[in-house]
Amino acid sequence: MKNVNLFLLRFLLILSSALMLIACSSSMISREPVKIVLTAVGYAPIASQKGKTFNHKMLNAIKSSKIEAYKELAEQIHGVKIIAENTMVDAHIQNDNISSNITSGLIRGATVTKSYHRGAFYITELELNMTTLPPINKLNTNVKAKRHSVIKIASSQTYY
Numbered sequence: 718m719k720n721v722n723l724f725l726l727r728f729l730l731i732l733s734s735a736l737m738l739i740a741c742s743s744s745m746i747s748r749e750p751v752k753i754v755l756t757a758v759g760y761a762p763i764a765s766q767k768g769k770t771f772n773h774k775m776l777n778a779i780k781s782s783k784i785e786a787y788k789e790l791a792e793q794i795h796g797v798k799i800i801a802e803n804t805m806v807d808a809h810i811q812n813d814n815i816s817s818n819i820t821s822g823l824i825r826g827a828t829v830t831k832s833y834h835r836g837a838f839y840i841t842e843l844e845l846n847m848t849t850l851p852p853i854n855k856l857n858t859n860v861k862a863k864r865h866s867v868i869k870i871a872s873s874q875t876y877y
Contacts, residue, residue, distance in 0.1 A: 759785030778839035
């Protein structure tokens with residue numbers, strides 16, 4: 718009987734210790750989700766844009782800088798494919814070519830945080846909060862959706 722009581726006492730002691738460790742460790746775990754925010758900046762020279770007037774060139778620079786910023790976001794999300802080719806003759810480099818492209822680039826949910834011109838450039842800054850995006854399996858990826866615009870343009874813009 719004494720052995721059974723001693724066994725139960727040890728068992729309860731170990732069980733209570735384990736429960737206290739679990740309670741302490743679970744209270745130290747953060748319940749808030751980690752916020753993952755990607756940012757991208759696109760630059761476009763105003764003077765080299767097509768257009769007869771400065772205002773027309775400015776509008777084209779606004780569009781170009783936004784597209785460049787979206788391209789930078791796509792590079793961060795999907796990666797960049799690099800193709801390099803070197804030609805050597807008699808241990809001397811004759812030709813050195815490097816090209817890159819983005820293999821895919823659907824961007825949804827990005828917002829324009831700043832859009833302004835500074836000097837000879839127009840600059841657009843984008844932000845994409847990855848924690849607020851819908852799961853990828855819920856995105857509409859049928860054929861009709863692919864025919865529409867690849868980039869979802871943000872509804873709010875701030876000009877400085």
